[in-house]
Amino acid sequence: MHRELSDVTSFDDDHETLVRDMVATMYAAKGVGLAANQVGVDLKVFVFDCPDDNENQVTGVVCNPVLLLPEGRDRNLEDEDEGCLSLPGAFTSCARPDQSHVTGLDHHGEPVSFIGDGLLARCLQHETDHLFGTVFGDRLPERARKKLYRQHQELSANYPDDWPVTILADEALIQR
Ligand code: ZN
Secondary structure, eight states, X not given: OOSOOOOOOOOSHHHHHHHHHHHHHHHHXXXXXXXXXXXXXXXXEEXXXXXXXXXXXXXXXXXXXXXXXXXXXXXXXXXXXXXOTTSTTOEEEEEEXXXXXXXXXXXXXXXXXXXXXXXXXXXXXXXXXXXXXXOGGGGSOXXXXXXXXXXXXXXXXXXXXXXXXXHHHHHHHHHO
């Protein structure tokens, strides 16, 4: 999870299948976003379905994302609870800029751009981070990080070892 992934270069049927499976996994795992390395795939792609501060539900696929964050006076940190499908059940407060702008390509290779606030801003940062090898624990002060991983340890018995990949297998079976 601490390695930068490879750029998506082919937008063929296999890629479309991957994206569809990732969307199914995200919903099955009740996440608001999912990055390819969370299902063991070395490609810069994430999917999301997440509300912003006005409760607009925004859905998308982003390949090879470029994240733009506000700087200077426009940069306001928001401290809100954050979780990760790779640390099921564990949540902790994490400070992040309250606005995000992500550009990249969709699953057909067409340009996309998403601007968001609230949970959406957090999600776009969290998922882009994954693709560059950063997990949100890395962004926490040491004490908070230790607490997060301890919380995850305590709860991990409730989830399959390879969560959320197991969900992917189940969903794939149902769809066929
Ligand atoms: Zn995550």
